[in-house]
Amino acid sequence: MNVLTMPARPYDDQRPGTSGLRKPVAIFRQPHYLENYLQAIFETVGGGANRTLVIGGDGRFFNREAIQTASRMAAANGYKHLVVGRAGLLSTPAASHLIRKRGASGGLIFSASHNPGGPEGDFGIKYNSANGGPASETLSRAIYARSKRIVAYRLVDEPDIDIDRLGKVSLGETEVEVVDPVSDYAELMETLFDFERLAELLTSTSFKMRFDAMHAITGPYARAILEERLGAPVGTVVNGKPLPDFGGAKPDPNLGRSRNLVDFMFGQDAVNFAAASDGDGDRNMILGRKMFVTPSDSLAVLAANAHVVPGYSGGLAGVARSMPTSRALDRVAQELGVPCFETPTGWKFFGNLLDAGRITLCGEESFGAGSDHVREKDGLWAVLFWLTIIAVRGMPVHRIIKDHWDRYGRHFYARHDYEAVDAAAANSLMDALRDQVGDMAGKRLAGSIVSTADDFSYTDPVDRSVAERQGIRVLLEDGSRIVYRLSGTGTGGATLRIYLERYEARAWLHDKDARKVLNDLSFAAGSLAEIPARLGRERPSLVT
Ligand code: VG1
Ligand code: CO
Structure with a gap:
């Protein structure tokens, strides 16, 4: 086997964000940029050492090229076995599952998730560990440190592998197995959900749904599961063909981008139920007839109804949500008598809790929900979960939600994003807030009084690792909350996210327009942070 050692130069900007390394394609196409980062990963995790590595991506532009490079490099770095999704495709949750199922030491997922694709768009790399979950903070930091010292990378001198044909081929001394990206995942879903019951719903004449795959990775998964296995009419899945540029749109399901x-x-012409997923298939957006379900509410509903899903009929060990996610979940946990953990933003923070068996379900306000079945959030899983609740309870989405609010009260919620603003201005805005938090308590704000304010810091209950500066929280005495944080997934300038939440126990006020209910909080959040003056923006570029 001919292993080449190629000279490289270190880059100093390969710091992974909330979910791996994301950059414009043009950056990834700099000489050895991709190779540098991959070599840093392989060296940090101790090389291939006869181990198995899973490789796949969301099908975006540059995916196929990256997979060939990664395969050659993995072979040269000593991996014994590579498991590659056919055509280079694997959704993030499916990759997580394959890593676990095959006992792989890790996996590479080429995706920039909801960021735009195509030659002008973004590309990304996530490294997941043996538990199937995103690299921990500690590992991510180590990879970054390593990437700044890489002076050479290794690859085998072999032709491209055929990633479009199922089966095994050799790459030097490494065996490469090209697998169907969908079948293992679909089998896993069958162990969690009652497919007969779901098929009954999806073939009934009184129920119709639509699933929008946004020309991203979930198309083949949704077609295979919803249409082929469960019998939903052909055409239930729309935009089902994965395209390298996602058809020119941002594959980001939310109120703004899924217009x-x-x-x-x-x-x-609304149907009974609709859902959408993002670029790499880990997010979900849930809609009923004339009803948008906020992801925070969705998570709380999943937890409150988990007993109707076969995979969770034994109960939940505990639940978790990211800090900015509304506290609707906490109320359900309290009633169930199980712990509810509050973690920083990003799925990597759920990993230890899931591995330790301390939580069963978890989620984020950013359209992500998941459970201990894999170590990533899972878009299609959430859809099957919702369909099960609808089937078993025999209720439409809006009834399920209203019923939930009747029981627990409603957490009015919205996220306001100021995208692609000047990074220095955004950082100084956050610094200014940080300076204020110490003496905010007791101040009047949005018709109430600040009870506490802080910069969220998290100590992992399992390994005691600490993550600091995870977002400014301003809690009001009436139960409302404002959270500020900067995005860690964008690639141009900075994105400020403001999360607004107001609790309302009184059922006769639950039908109010969220925008109106949150208006004074929104105003207070803007003036506290001096948004127009600091960012030069009058209003957010995205409200969801
Ligand atoms: C965003 C979301 C976060 C999510 C992350 C990755 O991060 O807010 O909740 O975990 O994206 O999701 P940020 O740092 O931009 O707020 V995905 O579907 O892009 O892997
Ligand atoms: Co995603």
Whole structure:
């Protein structure tokens, strides 16, 4: 076997963000940029050492090239066995599952998730560990440190492998197995959900759904599971063909970017249930007829109804949510008598809790929910979960939600994003807030009084590792909350996220328009942070 050692130069900007390394394609195409980061990963995790590595991506532009490079380098770095999704495709949750199922030491997922694709778009790399979950903070930091010292990388001198044909081929001394990206995942879903019951719902004449795959990775998964296995009519899945540029749109399901689906569900022809997923298939957006379900509410509903899903009929060990996610979940946990953990943003912070068996379900306000079945959030899983609740309870989405609010009260919620703002201005805005938190308590704000304010810091209950500066929280005496943080997934300038939450116990006020209910909080959040003056923006570029 001919292993080449190629000279490289270290880059100093390969710091992974909330979910791996994400950069514009043009950056990734700099000489040895991709190779540098991959070599840093392989060296940090101790090389291939006869181990198995899973490789796949969301199908975006540059995916196929990256997979060939990664395979050659993995072979040269000593991996014995590579498991590659056919055509280079694997959704993030499916990759997580394969890592676990095959006892791999880790996996590479080429994705920039909800960021745009195509030659002008973004590319990304996530490294997941043997538990199937995103590299921990500690590992991510070590990879970054290593990337700044890489002076050479290794690859085998072999031709491209055929990633479009199932089966095994050799790459030097490494065996490469090209697998169907969907079948193992679909089998896993069958162990958690009652497919007969779901098929009954999806083939009934009184129920119709639409799933928007946004020309991203979930198309093949949704078609295979919803249409082929469960019998939903052909055409239930729309935009089902993965395209390298996602058809020119941002594969980011939310109120702003899924306008077509939202308008459809609020229009004349609305169906009973609709959902969408993002670039790499780990997010979900849930809609009922004339009803948008906030991800925070969705998570709380999943927890409150978990007993109707076969995979969770034994109960939940505990639950967790990211800090900015609304506290609707906490109320359900309290009633169930199980612990509810509050973690920093990013799925990597759920890993230890899931591995230790301390939580069963978890999620984030950013359209992510998941459980201990894998170590990533899982878009299609959430859809099957919702369909099960609808089937078993025999209720439409809006009834399930209203019923939930009746029981627990409603957490009015919205996230306001100021995207692609000047990074220095955004950082100094956060610094200014940080300076204020110490003496905010007792101040009047949005018709209430600040009870506490802090910069969120998290100590992992399992390994005691500490993550600091995870977002400014301002808690009000009436139960409302404002959270500020900067995004760690963007690639141009900075994105400020403001999360607004107001609790309302009184059922007769639950139908109010969230925008109106949150208006004074929104105003207070803007003036506290001096947004117009500091960012030069009057209003957010995205509200969801
Ligand atoms: C965003 C979300 C976060 C999510 C992350 C990765 O991060 O807020 O909740 O875990 O994206 O999701 P940030 O730092 O931009 O707020 V995905 O679907 O892009 O892997
Ligand atoms: Co994603």
